[in-house]
Amino acid sequence: MTAPAVTPPAAAPSAGAFAGEPTGCDFAVEPTAIGLQSLVPGVVPISNAQRLAARAAAPLEPKKPQRACDLGLFDLNARNQLDLFAPKDV
Numbered sequence: 001m002t003a004p005a006v007t008p009p010a011a012a013p014s015a016g017a018f019a020g021e022p023t024g025c026d027f028a029v030e031p032t033a034i035g036l037q038s039l040v041p042g043v044v045p046i047s048n049a050q051r052l053a054a055r056a057a058a059p060l061e062p063k064k065p066q067r068a069c070d071l072g073l074f075d076l077n078a079r080n081q082l083d084l085f086a087p088k089d090v
Contacts, residue, residue, distance in 0.1 A: 027038040070077065 029036045
């Protein structure tokens, strides 16, 4: 896979340019499947390797909501029960 051809950026826009006015400044462009895409100076596209690294570094999350683990050692309700043979307080 080869990188697309990138044209160098043109001169900076004039200080008095308003939005929508032609400034004579053209951003660098790269051809894509849907047409030419403008490249903003100083901003680089995110690569697939960077996306995968970010997903690998993210904490694991469940795909479905998890039920509480209330069995055996982790059963907090069982701790609140009275003992069957507990001595009566007199």
